[in-house]
Amino acid sequence: MTRSKQARRTTIYDLASLAGTSASAVSAVLNGNWKKRRISSQLAEKITRLAEEQGYATNMQASLLRREKSHIIGMIVPKYDNRYFGSIVERFEDMARARGLFPIITCTRRDPQLEIEAARTMLSYQVDCLISTGATDPDRITEMCSAAGVRSINLDLPGTLAPSVISDNFEGARELTRKILLNCERQLHEKNPLLFIGGRGSDHNTAERIRGFRQAHSELNVSIGEENILPCGYAPEKAEKALDELVARGVSPAKGMFVNSTISLEGVMRWLRRAGPIDSQDVVIGCFDWDPFAALLGHHIEMVRQNVPAMLEKMFEMIESGQTKPVVVQVPPIMPDEEGLLISREGELKAETAYRNAG
Amino acid sequence: MTRSKQARRTTIYDLASLAGTSASAVSAVLNGNWKKRRISSQLAEKITRLAEEQGYATNMQASLLRREKSHIIGMIVPKYDNRYFGSIVERFEDMARARGLFPIITCTRRDPQLEIEAARTMLSYQVDCLISTGATDPDRITEMCSAAGVRSINLDLPGTLAPSVISDNFEGARELTRKILLNCERQLHEKNPLLFIGGRGSDHNTAERIRGFRQAHSELNVSIGEENILPCGYAPEKAEKALDELVARGVSPAKGMFVNSTISLEGVMRWLRRAGPIDSQDVVIGCFDWDPFAALLGHHIEMVRQNVPAMLEKMFEMIESGQTKPVVVQVPPIMPDEEGLLISREGELKAETAYRNAG
DNA sequence: CCACTTTGCTCAATCGATGAAGCAAGAATT
DNA sequence: AATTCTTGCTTCATCGATTGAGCAAAGTGG
Known part of the structure; x- marks a missing residue:
């Protein structure tokens, strides 16, 4: 060790002088187009070996500065x-x-x-x-x-x-709402409007989900009032607070809930445990998003899982096809099946299948 | 629009010719050391305004190539x-x-x-x-x-x-094991060895946690056999499979479990639901890691939460102090308090407090 | 043996930002 | 008036990789 510290990183110039050749040749070898540049395979091999030995790593900053695309x-x-x-x-x-x-x-x-x-x-x-x-x-x-x-x-x-790739929030919410309403009827023997909670009223997804929520109610002839729609934000404590305030206003919260995200669900579950109906098992919940533990909570919680693989596939397709028009591609989320078997790896597999079929 | 597309991004040279000055002046102004370089504030203002107008963004690749540190x-x-x-x-x-x-x-x-x-x-x-x-x-x-x-x-x-910053796995596991054993005694009125499940036997954390697990057993005079220790990997299905195999071998799994991660806990919960003891509420669980929904599962699940804020604080301290010696800093994890109130934001606050006190 | 092609390289400009060195014009000092 | 200092810039080399252009040597064909 002549140097106190490897102060500077190895560059193509270092490799060039070690190999007794030019930086240009080293560059050609290391970025793989040495055949186009007619470098002999002996030299290529020598340079490759030296690069390995010296633990050379391309300086991306320099490389990208010169290249057209950064990748x-x-x-x-x-x-x-x-x-x-x-x-x-x-x-x-x-x-x-x-x-x-x-x-x-x-x-x-x-x-x-x-x-x-x-x-x-x-x-x-x-x-x-x-x-x-x-x-x-x-x-x-x-x-x-x-x-x-x-x-x-x-x-x-x-x-x-x-261009945008999003879930089909309207259809997903409509379907989920319908399921929750049916669960309510089956389990609680009542057909009352659900409570929609979580999300931001100003964001497109929440708005669409509320639209689907209303649609399902009207299809099943259940009427809903404004007090049943609480897009209070995403954070758990916001959902918790919104429920507290609802109760404080003298409204007794519905026994069926449409929760707009797992994060809001956290707040809902905490509220149920702290201040909810005596037997919180009597609450029927659906959640637009999936979490493996939430799926295991005692309540029968229906969860819609957004189809991430399919969404990303669509997204990369757009990139590759050079799409620039502001189209909106809607990907159907994955609905729980009859047995409610949307848990963890099964869900993963299902998503995988859905994605293949979609592609 | 004379150009079909903004083909090239604005550079300091573009700004320089727009401002009728040199690239060097533009550079000095935009990276903030124009005072040192004695650029008049008029020119500085003009350049700043132009940069704003043109939506200029520094080319980091070029900048970093020249700078000493990349940050x-x-x-x-x-x-x-x-x-x-x-x-x-x-x-x-x-x-x-x-x-x-x-x-x-x-x-x-x-x-x-x-x-x-x-x-x-x-x-x-x-x-x-x-x-x-x-x-x-x-x-x-x-x-x-x-x-x-x-x-x-x-x-x-x-x-x-x-240098390394890790949780104090031994003490955390010892404490957690002790709690689970006490819960077992209180709830199930029995004092049997627990099952350790999840993680990789080869990784340091798992080994330390097993050591703490053994230590707590011996302190409470409970003896454990090898069959009670199952570091089967982290994935949920691995935990699930390990439990199945245990049963297949004719061993009836302990009613108290130390689960080595929330990811393994996913598998354990699925197994309990599918193939566990008839009344799976009779299983007492502790988990080394925290999840808000797992905290809400019916089982009394003790969860140790690793003190992320404190760990990262220590880590950045090391960076700033230039520590290079391979020291190992152990950060105590946050134990659940008596009321088991380690859920979500409370946990966050607690972590915050723990971190402040630690610092 | 000469013209031409192919092989295997080297040279040098370039990407955009940076900053040391330098320079001209005006201000201050002697 | 001559000298020095200050202000406000500009010039140019540089960071490391890339690549078009070019060039010498070896090979091929006539």
């Missing part, structure tokens, strides 16, 4: 605290890598300001394409992207300026 | 399918940004090969520091990093070549 694909995502976004991210990384892209992901905690900053940072890193997942203002991000000549796609929540 | 901090993480890693990632991003670093995270699905590839890619992107979270072979990654002159730190699972 970096960015994604912003609201939270990592539920299975839906978790599986989106995990699968996105996987699919991106399988396509030779480098995924970078940033969590923006549903903070509009952070979303913008994150998008700007991603543009700085020269992403070729940016996916806005569940963004509060996807169009703003699309504008920033197109100003920089970068494609963008909306996932989970749609925008009007870029 | 990029990388993290590899096994999975996004549980709250523990989810909160690690979310908080890591947050803390990194608060320190002016750019976090990039990659999920390696507990795949040793993918871990190595991910580490190499991160080195290519010139990370200043790489965090290996729950890596199967952290020392290998440390070696790669130090060959490139990059720091690395292990999180969750320790290594021998770089």
Whole structure:
């Protein structure tokens, strides 16, 4: 060791002088087009071996500066605290890598300001394409992207300026609502309107789910009032508080509930345990989203699982086909089957199947 | 629009010619050290305005190529399918940004090969520091990093070549085991050995937890046999299968269980529902890790929550202090309190408090 | 033996941002 | 008036990889 510390990383110039050749040859060998550049296989081998020995790693900053495309694909995502976004991210990384892209992901905690900053940072890193997942203002991000000549796609929540891939929230909610109503009838022998709780009234998905919710009620001839619709936000404590306030206003909450996300379900379950009807087993619940433990809670909880594999497949199809028109592709979510067998790996398998059939 | 498409992004050269000045001045203004470089505030303002108008974003690839440090901090993480890693990632991003670093995270699905590839890619992107979270072979990654002159730190699972921040698995497991044993005695009026299930026998955390598990048994004068220890892996179906096999071998599984992760708990709960003792409410469970819905399952489930905020605080302290010696910092996990009130936001608050007191 | 092709490389410009060095014009000092 | 200092810039080399252009040597055909 002549140097106190490996101060500088190995570059192609170091390898070139070690191999007694030029940086240009080293570059050609290491990025695989040495045949086009007519480098002899002996030299190629020598360089490859040296690179290995020296633990050489391409300086992407330098490489990308020169290249036309970065092959970096960015994604912003609201939270990592539920299975839906978790599986989106995990699968996105996987699919991106399988396509030779480098995924970078940033969590923006549903903070509009952070979303913008994150998008700007991603543009700085020269992403070729940016996916806005569940963004509060996807169009703003699309504008920033197109100003920089970068494609963008909306996932989970749609925008009007870029193509979007979302769940079929209306149909999913209609079907789920119908199931909950039927469960109520079967288990509680009553046919009362359900309570819709969670989500933001201002977001497209929540609005569509409320529309499906109303539709199912009217199809089954159950009338609902405004007090039954509580899009109180996503955080658990917001759902909890909304239920408390409902009770404080003298309304006795419905025994059937449509919960708009697993995160809201957390709050609902806590409220039920703390302040709910005496026998909280008498509450019938449906949730638009899936969680393996929620599926095991004593209550018969119907859960709709969004079809993440199919959604991401559609999304990558759009990227590959160069789609730029602001179409909205709706992917049907996976409904629980008759036995309510939508738990964990079964669910995964089902999603897999659904995706194959969709593709 | 004279151009068919914004083909190229705005660069400092574009801004320079628009402002009738030099690229150097633009650069100085935009990276904030225009005072040192004695640029007039008029010119600074003009350039800033133009940059805004043109939607300019620094080309990080170019910038980083020139700069000494990248201010990029990388993290590899096994999975996004549980709250523990989810909160690690979310908080890591947050803390990194608060320190002016750019976090990039990659999920390696507990795949040793993918871990190595991910580490190499991160080195290519010139990370200043790489965090290996729950890596199967952290020392290998440390070696790669130090060959490139990059720091690395292990999180969750320790290594021998770089500093590590982990939970105090031994004490946590000892305490948890003791609680489960006491719960068994109280609820089932029996004092039998527990079943340890989940995790990899080869990983340090599992080994330490087994050690704590044994210790607590011996302290309470309960003897345990080898058949009570089942480190069958993390996936839910592995736990499920292990329990099936146990029964197939004619062993009747203990009514008290120490489950090594929420992911394994998923499998255990499914097995209990499918093939467990008739009244599965008679099973007493403790889990090393926390999940809000698992906390609400009918069984009295004790959950130890790893102190993510404190762990990450320690980790960033190490980064800032330039620690390179392979010390192992153990952070006590948060034990459930007497009322078992370790659910969701309360838990968050508690973690917050624990972290403040720790710091 | 000469013209021409092929092989196997090297040279040098380039990507965009950065910052040390330098320079011209005006202000301050002697 | 001559000198020095300050202000407000510009010039240019540089980071490491890439790639079009070019060039010498070896091979081929007539």
